[in-house]
Amino acid sequence: HSKESGRNTCCFFSTEQHAATLSRYHIAGLLQQALERNEFSMVYQPQLCVKSGQLVGVEALIRWHNPELGAVSPELFIPVAEDAGMIEAIGNWVLERSVSEAVQWARHDLHMKLSVNFSVRQFQRGEVADRIMTVLQQHAFPADQFVVELTETCFMHSAEATERALIKLREQGVRIAIDDFGTGYSSLSYIRNMSLDVIKIDRSFVSQICASDTGGRLVQAMIDMGHAMDLEVVAEGVESVSDFEVLKQLGCDQAQGYYIARPMSSAALIQWATELSQRL
Ligand code: C2E
Ligand code: MG
Ligand code: MG
Ligand code: MG
Numbered sequence: 001h002s003k004e005s006g007r008n009t010c011c012f013f014s015t016e017q018h019a020a021t022l023s024r025y026h027i028a029g030l031l032q033q034a035l036e037r038n039e040f041s042m043v044y045q046p047q048l049c050v051k052s053g054q055l056v057g058v059e060a061l062i063r064w065h066n067p068e069l070g071a072v073s074p075e076l077f078i079p080v081a082e083d084a085g086m087i088e089a090i091g092n093w094v095l096e097r098s099v100s101e102a103v104q105w106a107r108h109d110l111h112m113k114l115s116v117n118f119s120v121r122q123f124q125r126g127e128v129a130d131r132i133m134t135v136l137q138q139h140a141f142p143a144d145q146f147v148v149e150l151t152e153t154c155f156m157h158s159a160e161a162t163e164r165a166l167i168k169l170r171e172q173g174v175r176i177a178i179d180d181f182g183t184g185y186s187s188l189s190y191i192r193n194m195s196l197d198v199i200k201i202d203r204s205f206v207s208q209i210c211a212s213d214t215g216g217r218l219v220q221a222m223i224d225m226g227h228a229m230d231l232e233v234v235a236e237g238v239e240s241v242s243d244f245e246v247l248k249q250l251g252c253d254q255a256q257g258y259y260i261a262r263p264m265s266s267a268a269l270i271q272w273a274t275e276l277s278q279r280l
Pocket of ligand 1: 045060061062073074075078094117118119149179180203236237238239256257258259263
């Protein structure tokens with residue numbers, strides 16, 4: 001359990017095996033009604049250009065508040081939703097809600113990329129590319145401002161259907177990011193051959209950049225590797241000014257983390273972004 005989920009979830013979730021099994025079953029039951037009962041919401045975490053400090057994008061993150069369980073971390077319920085066959089419905093809701101909220105930002109003269117997390121399950125069916133393009137077109141949201149985030153493990157398990165969907169999306173200008181980079185077991189040849197635009201260095205590496213020389217050198221190597229493959233590099237989990245300064249020295253493109261801002265509602269983002277642009 002991360003520190004964050006420890007704070008946000010109630011004691012219901014025990015790490016004990018029995019309780020964990022029970023809660024998965026329980027969560028699946030409550031998830032069934034979560035959509036119709038309007039228990040989900042979206043929050044957005046800013047991504048800054050490291051060099052200029054400007055807001056260049058946000059990552060959309062789902063939140064679930066259930067009357068019985070309280071706030072449940074997506075790290076807990078997304079895997080349950082995947083196994084219970086509910087991730088498509090939830091994923092469609094995430095897509096629709098985040099794109100419709102992002103369109104509102106443009107009215108406040110805020111133009112930025114929107115990154116949305118997808119589960120590999122959503123890509124296995126094949127219609128996901130059409131679905132994304134339809135939602136973007138319905139809301140007149142520019143495709144080249146939309147980023148699909150998939151974890152490194154998704155790329156390893158990626159069947160032909162996933163690869164085809166990614167190619168199709170890229171042809172329309174959508175960008176593809178590999179999330180939690182460094183935590184999976186993907187090989188360099190794999191990454192070189194995939195249709196990719198962005199790598200997001202996992203926060204477990206970013207948190208070590210100031211802790212030791214090797215920690216810093218490892219992140220340096222990841223940034224250089226990304227650039228060698230013409231990819232944009234985003235650092236996740238930037239928690240301090242010193243992390244941010246080191247990332248600047250290392251030539252990292254973008255940064256995201258609690259040091260910059262926590263994920264926030266669409267309304268809070270509009271205010272935050274407006275204040276930031278007045279400061280810059
Ligand atoms: P992720 O995509 O890697 O998202 C980053 C996670 O790190 C988020 O947790 C974010 O709140 C957290 N984070 C951001 N900055 C910091 C920091 O400085 N320090 C620390 N300790 N944490 C930070 P969150 O929102 O709990 O989401 C967890 C994971 O759940 C996400 O990891 C993603 O894999 C998944 N997820 C979230 N929303 C969705 C969604 O809409 N669809 C799908 N399929 N998965 C989602
Ligand atoms: Mg992500
Ligand atoms: Mg990540
Ligand atoms: Mg993650």
